[in-house]
Amino acid sequence: MNAFTNLTGKILVLEQENIDTDQIIPARFLTATDFDGIGDHAFADWRTDSNGEPIADHVLNQELAHHSPILVGGHNFGCGSSREHAPRALMGFGFRVVISSQIADIFRSNSHNIGLLPVVLEKDQLAILLNMDGEEISVDLEQSKVFVRRADGAEHSWSFSIDPFARHCLLRGLDRMDFLSQAEDAIAAYEERA
């Protein structure tokens, strides 16, 4: 897993609420046995027509989408299925951070496991970002803060909470398998007891 410390970049806004995993990666792309190239299919039903051709004026087909590392989505992002393909597709598409005012439980833990940073902000903070499509913000995991400068000059620094262990692993690019391996004695002892 790649480490994440901080990142400054333009945000891509998808303001719809409840963006579910079937939107992020439709089920027909789940038959592959690896994750290679899965980013090509992110939001496939949103940005391609029934013939699989790109819909030119869709925001996800604009220049910004391909250069934005930060996705800002409406409330309750990532609801639905447990498919890890969803955060994998977003990373494959080029995102390293997803920001919303609520992020579904399984999507969030899958993101932690693969190095995509989920950031949950307050609703009023998200509302500001939803109106800043294409503008630059900074996400600093070391400080657990998002830094925003609006067009009118107003500046914000918003703290976000993140599970301390997820933060620790993301900052160092640590794989949880190593942590589990270190607990071998405890696991063996549990199996002995049970």
Added chain:
Amino acid sequence: MSTPETRKKTLFDKLWDSHVVQAQTDSAPAIIYIDLHLVHEVTSPQGFDLLRETGIRVRRPQRTLATLDHSTPTLPPGPDGQRPYITDQAQRQVQTLRANCKEFGIELHDWDSPWRGIVHVIGPELGATQPGMTIVCGDSHTSTHGAFGALAFGIGTTEVGYVLAKQCLLQNKPKSMRINIEGQLGHGVTAKDLALNIIRYLGMNGGTGYVIEYAGEAVRNLDMESRMTLCNMTIEAGARAGMIAPDQTTIDYLRGREKAPQGDDFELAAEKWLQLASDEDAVFDKEISLDGSAMRPAITYGTDPGMSIAIGEPVPKPSNASQEKALKYMGFRSGQAMSERQVDVVFIGSCTNGRISDMRAAANILKGRQVASHVRMLVVPGSENVRRQAEQEGLHHIITAAGAEWRLPGCSMCIAMNGDLVPPGKTAVSTSNRNFEGRQGAGSRTLLASPETAAASAVMGRVAGVAELESAQEVA
């Protein structure tokens, strides 16, 4: 302050505490032991790759159980003996699981197994799902198994790899919520209707961060298959796990099942299972009571499972931009009667409603009736066991005589990755669990309902409940 010994515990507390390998600290989640790991072809290949890359074996193959369900065709092999996979890639995915199970010594319910079926149907049928267990699977509807008083939840593929390797997961303890359903469910109100009513109340994210225990008179009165339907839909309210305390109904269901304890061992186990119920006065982070007797058969009209109404109610007014978008996608306008909507496809099956009681419910409505000529209806048993039992009871004859298709077991049109799908713009009444945009095929419009409502709608050729079907035919 109560000491740990005297603290009143919830069912969830008991399940959690008995599986802690290493306690949660300020800097790290708990390590939780997993008793049963269910595996299917879609979310496992990269997990097995992780083992190969790191040279690790599956730690406890005997705690791992695999089946084919998602990518599998529901039509029989052609004259050439080949199964009609939708793509070569889908076939390769099945072959990959077969090879992985062989390499790592895992029990696989392949095409030739009399138990093959949807992962959440076969676990309970085999008695592999038991009270007091922790159960995971790379599938969000793993919540189904909570019906037995187990802690069961969906995980991602990286975590599938961790469980294969270590039989453990890192978890922060979620909050607890108890939902009491008081009174008895009204006439014609099924577990699916109950689930849709609860999700409508909570909203599709109202359960996020929680584990839900279902309790109360109406829940106690549910049979095991109904309890599975209810717990299955828990994730649709955002909660990873739903559960119901084991009782005599649970014990009666499990007695004699292949993987359940046998003889005296079973009676000893059953005694322990009954101790799992939440202690009286146990405290939940959140507690809700709903009146079961006030609930009506439900159907969804939008693109999230929380957007449902009682059958007969008009389509509600959208309250935000997302709901407005949902109505536009579905082709509904507020105030419209749902019964105006012509139905193109009806699907009965899935891990939500693919069990024998669901097949019986559908056959009961279809008996002596015909599916409307413009409706394509698929009835897909959840497992080979369900199929066998249904065919022994002659249900398949009733279903096919009515003009519906009787298919081989699998997830089929619920996730629509095997070729069974709803065409763009068409409306399906479906007994599955998700009505997201494009869930049953790009552009598909899904109305979630019970098997009874789905079958009634198939006969009427438009959205209709059982009561309406029966009164319409009395008049005729």
